[in-house]
Amino acid sequence: MKEELYWLEPPDPEELARLPLHRAGGFSDATELAEQVRAGGAFLADLEEAGPEAAQRILDFLCGAVWLAGGSIRKLSAWTYLITPPED
DSSP: OOOOOOOOOOOOHHHHHHSOEEEOOSGGGHHHHHHHHHHTOOEEEEOGGGOHHHHHHHHHHHHHHHHHHTOEEEEOSSSEEEEEOOOO
Protein backbone atom coordinates (compact mmCIF):
# COMPACT_ATOMS: atom_id res chain seq x y z
CA MET A 1 0.00 0.00 0.00
CA LYS A 2 1.46 3.32 -1.06
CA GLU A 3 1.17 6.14 1.44
CA GLU A 4 0.43 9.64 0.19
CA LEU A 5 2.50 12.33 1.81
CA TYR A 6 1.67 16.00 1.65
CA TRP A 7 3.02 19.18 3.17
CA LEU A 8 0.97 22.00 4.51
CA GLU A 9 1.70 25.36 3.02
CA PRO A 10 3.19 27.78 5.54
CA PRO A 11 0.57 30.19 6.83
CA ASP A 12 0.57 33.72 5.44
CA PRO A 13 2.04 36.04 8.13
CA GLU A 14 -0.32 38.86 7.12
CA GLU A 15 -3.35 36.60 7.58
CA LEU A 16 -2.04 35.36 10.93
CA ALA A 17 -1.60 38.94 12.13
CA ARG A 18 -5.33 39.56 11.61
CA LEU A 19 -6.44 36.59 13.73
CA PRO A 20 -7.45 37.03 17.36
CA LEU A 21 -4.79 35.93 19.86
CA HIS A 22 -5.88 34.19 23.06
CA ARG A 23 -3.32 33.80 25.84
CA ALA A 24 -3.74 31.03 28.39
CA GLY A 25 -2.19 31.61 31.80
CA GLY A 26 -3.21 28.26 33.25
CA PHE A 27 -5.45 25.25 32.82
CA SER A 28 -8.43 27.30 34.01
CA ASP A 29 -8.27 29.12 30.65
CA ALA A 30 -8.76 25.88 28.68
CA THR A 31 -12.56 26.15 28.70
CA GLU A 32 -12.37 29.68 27.27
CA LEU A 33 -10.25 28.35 24.40
CA ALA A 34 -12.71 25.48 23.87
CA GLU A 35 -15.54 28.04 23.67
CA GLN A 36 -13.61 29.83 20.93
CA VAL A 37 -13.35 26.52 19.05
CA ARG A 38 -17.09 26.01 19.43
CA ALA A 39 -17.76 29.56 18.16
CA GLY A 40 -16.21 28.47 14.87
CA GLY A 41 -13.68 31.16 14.01
CA ALA A 42 -9.95 30.77 13.45
CA PHE A 43 -7.67 32.05 16.21
CA LEU A 44 -4.19 31.79 17.67
CA ALA A 45 -3.59 30.23 21.09
CA ASP A 46 -0.49 31.30 23.02
CA LEU A 47 0.30 28.89 25.86
CA GLU A 48 3.64 30.34 26.98
CA GLU A 49 2.37 31.95 30.19
CA ALA A 50 0.87 28.64 31.34
CA GLY A 51 4.21 26.87 31.73
CA PRO A 52 5.17 23.48 30.29
CA GLU A 53 2.92 21.16 32.34
CA ALA A 54 -0.23 23.30 32.20
CA ALA A 55 0.41 24.06 28.52
CA GLN A 56 0.45 20.33 27.73
CA ARG A 57 -2.82 19.81 29.61
CA ILE A 58 -4.40 22.78 27.81
CA LEU A 59 -3.17 21.47 24.47
CA ASP A 60 -4.61 18.00 25.17
CA PHE A 61 -7.97 19.53 26.10
CA LEU A 62 -7.89 21.87 23.11
CA CYS A 63 -7.07 19.01 20.72
CA GLY A 64 -10.14 17.16 21.96
CA ALA A 65 -12.34 20.22 21.43
CA VAL A 66 -10.90 20.81 17.96
CA TRP A 67 -11.38 17.16 17.00
CA LEU A 68 -14.97 17.19 18.23
CA ALA A 69 -15.70 20.37 16.23
CA GLY A 70 -14.07 18.90 13.11
CA GLY A 71 -11.48 21.67 12.94
CA SER A 72 -7.72 21.54 12.86
CA ILE A 73 -4.84 22.62 15.03
CA ARG A 74 -1.36 23.47 13.82
CA LYS A 75 1.77 24.24 15.81
CA LEU A 76 3.36 27.52 14.71
CA SER A 77 6.05 27.84 17.39
CA ALA A 78 7.00 26.27 20.71
CA TRP A 79 4.02 27.87 22.45
CA THR A 80 1.69 29.14 19.70
CA TYR A 81 -0.98 27.18 17.84
CA LEU A 82 -3.29 28.02 14.96
CA ILE A 83 -6.81 26.71 15.44
CA THR A 84 -9.12 26.66 12.42
CA PRO A 85 -12.75 25.61 11.99
CA PRO A 86 -13.79 22.79 9.68
CA GLU A 87 -13.60 23.48 5.97
CA ASP A 88 -17.02 23.62 4.34
